[in-house]
Amino acid sequence: MLRNRHIVLVEDDEIMGGSLLQRLELEGAQVLWLKQMVRALGAIRTPQKPIDAVICDIGLPDGSGEELFSTLVRTGTPPPFLFITGQGGIGQAVRLIKSGAADYVTKPFDMSVFLERLSLLVSDRDKPFADDDFPPLLGVSPAARKIEGLIAKAAGESHAALIRGGPGTGKDLVARRIHDLSDRSAAPFVAVNLAREADAEMALFGSDGAFEVVSEGTLFINAVSKMGAKAQSRLLERLDGRFEGRLIAACGNDLEDLIAQGRITSELFYRLAQTEIPIPPLNTRPDDAIWLMQQLFRKLAARHGPGIEGISVLCEDAVRAHDWPGGGRELRARLLRGLTMATGPLLQPSDLFPERLADPDEIMSLVEAREAAEKAQIIAALDRTGGQIGEAARLLRIARTTLWEKMQKLGLSGP
Known part of the structure; x- marks a missing residue:
């Protein structure tokens, strides 16, 4: 993916820069390593050959990566920027993403994850997003980064994997x-959504069903909880037989309840969950909600809202506070509706949430205001800890059980 790509590396640390240079060249990339902002500015503005991507440290000896990027944006459209930052610079990196930067990674990072994210940047930038315009990544939050690591790990394995998450959390994107x-990757990817199939057995085991066409590829079964007892038994038989492919399944967050009710066998669950990838709901990842909206806006605005120039800060605040029961699908639907209905140059909260206009004079009670404030803090803590309830409880200085009770009361699902 990186062979013959022209990469500019802006990094003043000798050890970090040397390590990245060596690995990128091993991947076949042509790398220009620069250690100062002023030299990088000239090299990127007037390159000797087209630049496929810029890898840039935020801290530089004569300025910052943010200053470099902002200067380039004022005079043109820079190449895709992948920023490198420490934990303390995440807020700055997220701000850069909103300004048009492509992505960021935090130190220390896994090299395979770093190379994957860079490969996504240098691939055809004009290629439409797969799956109704959704980007291939899940976001920029710590929770999303953790999922990226699990994806990379699962890709290097061959046994079954189980993806768990609520509606619109991107389970199909993760499987792909x-x-x-x-x-x-060169073999078929065959997806079967049992929530849309009238006959699960026919879709999976029929003469032209998924198992007949997947060969050595990947079979993705979504809504695996919709399988009846007979289909589950046949699936276990196929997995015990000479199945040359790789199985990935997906379900919601209620699988334990279904097992307790006898609707899913524990044997099937343990066979599927050799690798498990949980996707936290979007309402616990507000930074990802903002990031996803920005990504979708760039794709959809030209087609559905040519007069819309951007998204207002108030609209971002409303997106951050929304519960998103429908996940990313709901966000896309609201954005599409907002683009077609907006009357000003910037999207406003009422464009995405017109139902809030029903009673504009309504004032929250003190109880409602207190619950809203608690919910915002809990979401922020879960976001910072990647959905880890114990760590979030420590940040909030309350007991884990207390946090769990508040999450249930406020309608926040666990990871």
Whole structure:
């Protein structure tokens, strides 16, 4: 993916820069390593050959990566920027993403994850997003970064994997990414959504069903909880037989309840969950909600809102506070509706949430205001800790059980 790509590396640390240079050249990239902002500015503005991507440290000896990027944006459209930052610079990196930067990684990072994210940047930038315009990544939050690591790990394995998450959390995108990053990427990727199939057995085991066409590729079964007892038994038989492919399944967050009710066998669950990838709901990842809206806006605005120039800060605040029961699908639907209905140059909260206009004079009670404030703090803590309830409780200085009770009361699902 990186062979013959022209990469500019802006990094003043000798050890970090040397390590990245060596690995990128091993991947076949042509790398220009610069250690100062002023030299990078000239090299990127007037390159000797087209630049496919810029890898840039935020801290530089004569300025910052943010200053470099902002200066370039004022005079043109820079190449895709992948920023490198420490934990303390995440807020700055997120601000850069909103300004048009492509992505960022935090130190220390896994080299395979770093190379994957860079490869996504240098791939055809004009290629439409797969799956109704959704970007291939899940976001920029710590929770999303953790999922990226699990995806990379799962791609290097061959046993079954189980993706768990609520509606609109991108389970299908995660399955596809695992396949694309694996050694099976040249083989078929066959997806079966049992929530849309009238006959699960026919869709999976029929003469032209999924098992007949997947070969050595990846079979993705979404809504696996919709399988009846007979289909579950046949699936276990196929997995015990000479199945040359790789199985990835997906379900919601209620699988334990279904097992307790006898609707899913524990044997099937343990066979599927050899690798498990939980996707926290979007309402616990507000930074990802903002990031996803920005990504979708760039794709959809030209087609559905040519007069819309951007998204207002008030609209971002409303997106950050919304519960998103429908996940990313709901966000896309609201954005589409907002683009077609907006009357000003910037999207406003009422464009995405017109139902809030029903009673504009309504004032929250003190109880409602207190619950809203608590919810915002809990979401922020869960976001910072990647959905880890114990760590979030420590940040909030309350007991884990207390946090869990508040999450249930406020309608926040666990990871």
